[in-house]
Amino acid sequence: MDRPAGVFDVRYEQDMAVVRTGPQWGVLIGFLILLAVLPLFAGSYFLGFMILTGIALIAVLGLNILTGYAGQISIGHQAFVAVGAYTTAVLMDSFHWNFWATVPLAGIAAAAVGVLFGLPSFRLKMLYLAMSTLAAQFIIIAFFNHAFPDYFHAVSGIRVNRPELAGIDFRNNEAFYYVVIVIAVLMTFFSKNLVRSRLGRAFVATRDNDLASEVIGINIARYKLYAFAIGCFYAGIAGALHATYYRSVNPMQFHLDASIWYLGCLIVGGMGTTVGAVFGVLFLRSIKELVVFVSPVLGGMVSPINAPKIGPALGIISWALVVILFLIFEPRGLAHTWDVLKSRFRHWPFKYAF
Amino acid sequence: MPANNVMLTAKAIGLSFGGIEALVDIDIDVRQGEIFAIIGPNGAGKTSFFNCINGFYRPQKGSINFEGKEITRLPSHRITELGIGRSFQGLQLFNGLSVLDNIMAGRHFHFKAGILSDAIYFGRTRREEIKHRKVVENIIDFLEIEPVRKQIVGALPYGLRKRVDLGRALAAEPKLLLLDEPLAGMNRDEKEDIARFILDISEEMGITIAVVEHDMGLVMDICDRVVVLDFGRKIAEGTPEEIRSNEEVIRAYLGKAS
Ligand SMILES: Nc1ncnc2c1ncn2[C@@H]1O[C@H](COP(=O)(O)OP(=O)(O)OP(=O)(O)O)[C@@H](O)[C@H]1O
Numbered sequence A: 001m002d003r004p005a006g007v008f009d010v011r012y013e014q015d016m017a018v019v020r021t022g023p024q025w026g027v028l029i030g031f032l033i034l035l036a037v038l039p040l041f042a043g044s045y046f047l048g049f050m051i052l053t054g055i056a057l058i059a060v061l062g063l064n065i066l067t068g069y070a071g072q073i074s075i076g077h078q079a080f081v082a083v084g085a086y087t088t089a090v091l092m093d094s095f096h097w098n099f100w101a102t103v104p105l106a107g108i109a110a111a112a113v114g115v116l117f118g119l120p121s122f123r124l125k126m127l128y129l130a131m132s133t134l135a136a137q138f139i140i141i142a143f144f145n146h147a148f149p150d151y152f153h154a155v156s157g158i159r160v161n162r163p164e165l166a167g168i169d170f171r172n173n174e175a176f177y178y179v180v181i182v183i184a185v186l187m188t189f190f191s192k193n194l195v196r197s198r199l200g201r202a203f204v205a206t207r208d209n210d211l212a213s214e215v216i217g218i219n220i221a222r223y224k225l226y227a228f229a230i231g232c233f234y235a236g237i238a239g240a241l242h243a244t245y246y247r248s249v250n251p252m253q254f255h256l257d258a259s260i261w262y263l264g265c266l267i268v269g270g271m272g273t274t275v276g277a278v279f280g281v282l283f284l285r286s287i288k289e290l291v292v293f294v295s296p297v298l299g300g301m302v303s304p305i306n307a308p309k310i311g312p313a314l315g316i317i318s319w320a321l322v323v324i325l326f327l328i329f330e331p332r333g334l335a336h337t338w339d340v341l342k343s344r345f346r347h348w349p350f351k352y353a354f
Numbered sequence B: 001m002p003a004n005n006v007m008l009t010a011k012a013i014g015l016s017f018g019g020i021e022a023l024v025d026i027d028i029d030v031r032q033g034e035i036f037a038i039i040g041p042n043g044a045g046k047t048s049f050f051n052c053i054n055g056f057y058r059p060q061k062g063s064i065n066f067e068g069k070e071i072t073r074l075p076s077h078r079i080t081e082l083g084i085g086r087s088f089q090g091l092q093l094f095n096g097l098s099v100l101d102n103i104m105a106g107r108h109f110h111f112k113a114g115i116l117s118d119a120i121y122f123g124r125t126r127r128e129e130i131k132h133r134k135v136v137e138n139i140i141d142f143l144e145i146e147p148v149r150k151q152i153v154g155a156l157p158y159g160l161r162k163r164v165d166l167g168r169a170l171a172a173e174p175k176l177l178l179l180d181e182p183l184a185g186m187n188r189d190e191k192e193d194i195a196r197f198i199l200d201i202s203e204e205m206g207i208t209i210a211v212v213e214h215d216m217g218l219v220m221d222i223c224d225r226v227v228v229l230d231f232g233r234k235i236a237e238g239t240p241e242e243i244r245s246n247e248e249v250i251r252a253y254l255g256k257a258s
């Protein structure tokens, strides 16, 4: 493995560390400071972008644990985001709970529903399991659409207020940005730790070889459920933030498209790497924004009847195209590109090291 | 010389797949400290017997007892925790993990920290990672695979991967280690290395070994006792010398016609 030149580990702690050199700490702290001071000079639009990116990142980190690490393909992830969003919305709307108290509950509720829909993983693998998570997508959304209209309000959905804490009003994006970023950074930190500990190894073990996993004492069934629980817990937290950011929750927000888009983020970023989840979300979110800028221009060039269709069509086509291009040219995703660049930089002017 | 305590007893094991009788009325004892070999022609039922021991297959008849405990119906991962480790015929590694992580994964059930502790990777989890890392590094030294410890196993040559497989099994600290054709597909040098490792595992680590192998050289040189299976039946049992001159064994290997 490549190290920055001149860095030698003499203790296992050093070898285990994720951030190991002074400059690396510098970059990390610099990045966190940048995130912290961003609202001082970024406009509300850019903060909105960052908020949505943060929320999507939390969801994708969960999917990365479930699908990238544990190998349980889920194409219903957005439904678990919905479970979190509805948990927060109903608790705040019907039961007048404090937002902060609903967040962990949103995660736990999504985890519980995730475990339920994860039960088929005892018997099903790969494509067949994917089908059963697809069922989750439709069943859960139909549930919110039709069940308990007094609480869920069917298609019209639930209105949600943004939280307040210690006198700070989170109704403006500047303040809410901090809520999302702090949670996203924490969730990234937890995710990285989980996957490099025993749990992460057990996930990859179940993914790569179930016979060998049993033989080293891994209870595969249990670890599959852990993966569903943790992956969907992340989705639930993203859902809680989603509900409060949009200030409303309705079934239309939780389409299958979003579930597939999350998988697209993993493919573009690199399945089964934490940094890949971050890159993938940033990349595909940026493309989404680009489409928002480009489509009015393109809309001006076609007939007025077709103009409004440009945006949505371009939205899907663009990210789908990007995903396909990545599958062809860089199936290991941006995380791999990143590794290659780092290693080039470290060995420069040589091509590679021994 | 090892004490003669019986460690594992398989009694009257019967296993069939539809019409195929893979194992018929098999009685086998493995004694504490020995290197025990199971040999036999292809399809004799050797791998199936291992699969019964570690819970992959459920024999329809008979029972298996390990250190006084009935294990016939236990799930595989429980049997592992009781102290039975295993390497596979062919390769069954975690291809997405590094050599180090494959062997670390082998220590799975020795870890005690919970998920929340893992998430913050501090205190208990960190201490455990370091503690187990030391054990794993000893295994890596023992198997002489230090230079590749950080490499993803999917990219390693076959001989090295077989060592990783052995390392992962050792990492669980088994009392009984089942090795299914550890020498298959190896060249002479690699075979000698593995044979040396097996002897060291037996003598220095005190682990009891049951090995399935087609390479008679290994069996005759390092094994204490041999059982011969043929078409799912036990046809002979004894020391390597006794087996070498056993009429029925010779017939099984040379063909039934004679
Ligand atoms: N899962 C299974 N389903 C059906 N038949 C099986 C199964 N496993 C083993 N068998 C059959 O049981 C018999 C014994 O197979 P086994 O793999 O135990 O042989 P072996 O002695 O390990 O042979 P080899 O030296 O080729 O590895 C064979 O006839 C095989 O086809």
Ligand SMILES: [Mg+2]
Binding pocket: B046, B047, B048, B089
């Ligand atoms: Mg076999």
